Amino acid sequence: MAAVESWSPEGRRMTPGAKLARTVMLFVSCAFLGLLLLAPLGAVLVQALAKGFGAWFEALHDPDTISSIKLTLLTAAIVVPANTIFGICAAWAIARFEFRGKSLLVTLIDLPFAVSPVIAGLVLVFLFGVHGWFGEWLLDHDISIIFAVPGIVIATIFISFPYVARELIPLMQQQGSDEEVAALSLGAGPWTTFLRITLPKIKWGLLYGVILCNSRVMGEFGAVSVVSGHVRGMTNTMPLQVEILYNEYNFVAAFAVASLLAMLAILTLVAKTLVEWRSGPGGH
């Protein structure tokens, strides 16, 4: 194993004990990750293509599946920009100013990460459901939120709320605001300063947050499942469509949709890694 030994980071000879430890550690790591990560990922692809490429393709052309893909894209198109704008605002207020209750605000922004996705859906029922605070008013005005698309959008905003903000806050705190102050004192307007100075400085962190946010938005299951009502072709997002098909024992179709989501996950990891490289060591 001379070739392997030369990979030793210290570039010095390892004792037999250290070599053995290294072999054992690497074996356990690979076995553990293989069983835990690769086996399920492989299972998705194998099951999706179990009846061949044609069946996979056909399963994805089911009208209900297509409408679930459209709904997932629509949800992402609303939620990701909303949480991005929120994240930039929150980071600007928190990283650039000192005010009372700041640490409380930061904790509250992180709260959705600590709460079960089911709770994120449940709380909306008590607000917008038939017996909720606004239930009667919504009924009178013929607006449905629960068991309809608006509920899905709001639940998804809830669950993916912190991603952009929590990327930007530490980044902007670390960068400081000297350049912004300089630009302003030289007569640049606030918007010009933001677009020309701040945005270029935070673009990689912003992109990173948006990628993570989008991944969570498109893949969210628990929160959405509580408020969707599972109306086929109407209020099913892709993960919900996976559930329905799976529970009907329509495994090829379920895994076909799941394979699209798995590809999205891999794409997310690739994009995330690329951004980490671009933003340089210490960026993340």
Place this chain on the structure above:
Amino acid sequence: MAGGRFVSSSPLPGFGLTFGFTTFFLSAVILLPLAAMVIRALGIPFSDLIDMLLDERAVASYRLSFGAAAVAAAINAVFGFIVAWSLVRYDFPGRRLLDTMIDLPFALPTAVSGIALATVFSPTGWLGQKLALAGIQVAYTWLGVVVALVLIGLPFVVRSVQPALIEVRKELEDAAESLGAGGFHVFRRIILPTVLPALATGFTLAFARGIGEYGSVVFISGNLPFKTEITPLLIVIKLEQYDYDGAAALGFFMLAMSFVMLFAINLVQGWGQRRLGIGAGR
């Protein structure tokens, strides 16, 4: 902080706008809905609320949710440490790929990992089949819940321990050299104490995530009342049966647990920082 003023003076513009929008959006999307549930739960007569929370089926679900999350977080503490160690200490072909793969459970939608695990570990699945020969059934038992929560919690432990291991590396090398010490001794006396706070942080984060997890669990757990029914699922079932008070009570309990976990995470991180004089984990 400026005395008597809410915000200290700054040459930068936009505080009013950004702070206002942040608090408005936060209140509308997060705080108002949470308040609606809490007020609903607190509107239940106290003795009824206690009865609902101590109901036999509910208690069985807590035992599974918290027990499985603790077991899974413990498994992750051990294997997550080994994985983090391998990634930090050794350079080997495919290390970067492995490092990227650690975040897969974050990126993979929970419903996808749920059906994938259920398939792999079902009695006819290719891992489940082999385990069945050994008399072990994973799918549709509490073990299945543990497996799903191990998958979900792994990145928390690895990503907490990695930076701590990078920091310990230099000290370790010096110490090992000066002592001429055997590997295990160095590990027990130097590495473990230094990494412990990060490990504890990772454990707590994984545990916190585990008690609320839904999507990856419900496919593999079998969802038998009293046996393999997690608390988040019981909430969904109550809601489907139009038992809004029951759902609010359990939701309130889970929300309270989330706050307890947030507090615990802060405690653990504070402990780690005092212990090392540096930031541990994230």
